[in-house]
Amino acid sequence: MEEQQINHQVSADQDQIVDKKTLRRVFWRSFHLQGSFNYERMQALGYLYAMIPILLKLYPKKSDLAAALKRHLEFFNTTPAVSSFVMGISTAMEEKNAREKGVFDSSSINAIKVALMGPLAGIGDSFFWGTFRVIAAGIGISLASQGNILGAILFLVLYNIPHFFLRYKGTFWGYNQGTTLLSSLYEKGNMEKVSYCAGILGLIVIGAMTGTLVQFTTPLEISIQGATVNLQETLDQIMPNILPLGLTLLLFLMLKKGVKVNYIMIGIIAVGILGKWAGIL
Amino acid sequence: MILEAILIGLLGAIGILDGRIFGQMMFERPLVMGPLVGIVLGDFTTGIIVGATLELVWMGIVGVGSATPPDVTTGGILGTAFAIMTDSGAEVALALAVPIAILAQSLGILVRTINTSFIHRADKYAEEGNARKIVLMHWLAVGLFFLNGFVPNFLGILLGSEVVEGIVNAIPQTITEGLQVAANMFPALGFALLLQMTFTKKLSPFYFLGFGLAVFFGLDITPVAVIGAIIAVVIYQLMPTDKDKEVLL
Numbered sequence: 308m309e310e311q312q313i314n315h316q317v318s319a320d321q322d323q324i325v326d327k328k329t330l331r332r333v334f335w336r337s338f339h340l341q342g343s344f345n346y347e348r349m350q351a352l353g354y355l356y357a358m359i360p361i362l363l364k365l366y367p368k369k370s371d372l373a374a375a376l377k378r379h380l381e382f383f384n385t386t387p388a389v390s391s392f393v394m395g396i397s398t399a400m401e402e403k404n405a406r407e408k409g410v411f412d413s414s415s416i417n418a419i420k421v422a423l424m425g426p427l428a429g430i431g432d433s434f435f436w437g438t439f440r441v442i443a444a445g446i447g448i449s450l451a452s453q454g455n456i457l458g459a460i461l462f463l464v465l466y467n468i469p470h471f472f473l474r475y476k477g478t479f480w481g482y483n484q485g486t487t488l489l490s491s492l493y494e495k496g497n498m499e500k501v502s503y504c505a506g507i508l509g510l511i512v513i514g515a516m517t518g519t520l521v522q523f524t525t526p527l528e529i530s531i532q533g534a535t536v537n538l539q540e541t542l543d544q545i546m547p548n549i550l551p552l553g554l555t556l557l558l559f560l561m562l563k564k565g566v567k568v569n570y571i572m573i574g575i576i577a578v579g580i581l582g583k584w585a586g587i588l
Numbered sequence: 589m590i591l592e593a594i595l596i597g598l599l600g601a602i603g604i605l606d607g608r609i610f611g612q613m614m615f616e617r618p619l620v621m622g623p624l625v626g627i628v629l630g631d632f633t634t635g636i637i638v639g640a641t642l643e644l645v646w647m648g649i650v651g652v653g654s655a656t657p658p659d660v661t662t663g664g665i666l667g668t669a670f671a672i673m674t675d676s677g678a679e680v681a682l683a684l685a686v687p688i689a690i691l692a693q694s695l696g697i698l699v700r701t702i703n704t705s706f707i708h709r710a711d712k713y714a715e716e717g718n719a720r721k722i723v724l725m726h727w728l729a730v731g732l733f734f735l736n737g738f739v740p741n742f743l744g745i746l747l748g749s750e751v752v753e754g755i756v757n758a759i760p761q762t763i764t765e766g767l768q769v770a771a772n773m774f775p776a777l778g779f780a781l782l783l784q785m786t787f788t789k790k791l792s793p794f795y796f797l798g799f800g801l802a803v804f805f806g807l808d809i810t811p812v813a814v815i816g817a818i819i820a821v822v823i824y825q826l827m828p829t830d831k832d833k834e835v836l837l
Binding site for chain 2: 337338339340341342343344345346347348351352353355356359362363369370372373376377380387388432433436437440441442443444445446447448449451452453454455456458459462463466467470474500501503504505506507508509510511512513514515516517518519520521522523546547548551552554555556558559561562563568569571572575576578579580581582583584588
């Protein structure tokens, strides 16, 4: 009973130090994550920029502040859209550190950041880059290629609804229940399930786009014993759009073999020009 | 021309800063920049269409991880602008945009290298507990990114249009037509890049399912996305929660 009361007091305290308003500032500043991106420590300075309102509030003493500022200048890199979640967790831990001075192990703050950025980037990239953006762009492009401005607008809206939702909510989830939320998700294997199913959706859409958006045909006609055979018609009988599918898979294999994207681009241009010149494409 | 150059330069700056201080809301992409360039240069529709073409080409090019990808913002803006200014189609835009994006990429790499010095100075200010100076270091780096977006696009319009027009007029027809073929093939590269991110042996049937839905049933992207979402949700519910998950994954 007594213990519970003490816990209550602590959590009430907690609300007093870092209020909703300050957390909201972290949310807005999280948009700056890559503003000072550099090759040595990547998003570190941007991360600190977002944390500064919290740190100023928590550490009135200059020496404490200096230690906290240095702490958040360590290497950091993750998917920008999920960064606010990590910032929320850092906030909760900094607050604990400020309250339990000397008792709390401040090095754990960075340890958690480092432990989180890898897996979160994996999930974040597959969600935001591999799923949301692909679907939004696929829908946007099909409208825009007919000259419809709704294409660009829909693209932005479809992508940014989940983006803003997760970025905003993530700040508070991270702060309120960050560590417990994450460990429970990992224990139950829900995280893997979610990203596995996001992968399914992403792949289905990429498949559909391969079938509709790549135009790759051949005008080649082969004459066999006087009769001319249109190669494209024959291919269509085997399977429609077999050439775009084959091309995509071929390029995928080349990428997997480590061929540089820029070389592939130049190669495609060369193949296009030579193919046209030779009358194959 | 100077006013247009300034406006296009500002568009470039906004596009580059999108991924820097606007949280990557995606207006850096050619699909969005194309129409905006169209408004500035007085050909909205061409801007939309060229933007869509370039988006398709670069769909798979994103800044994942620590790599600096080809600068699709500057490539997209100048490619669209030159297509409008020379009255030519998407294939010319593509031919110009691809090398521009690669050139501008090296500018981005330069900025990210210089920025290292700001974080070193931030280290010193952290030691002193000077938060204000750290914020200043952050903003100086942002300033460099602003120039990274503004300068190439501004100069491209100011100096490039006549040069580009000359080049475009000199291109023989076989090459223009060949570029059209290449432009149509390019999306395959985008999808290959996306596959690199998501494709695994176990998930591969879903790729072919999407392909089949589009090819055999003639479905558009939107209905396929809806069907895909339903399938993903159903599979999520069917997946065992705890112990047996190794069997499935």
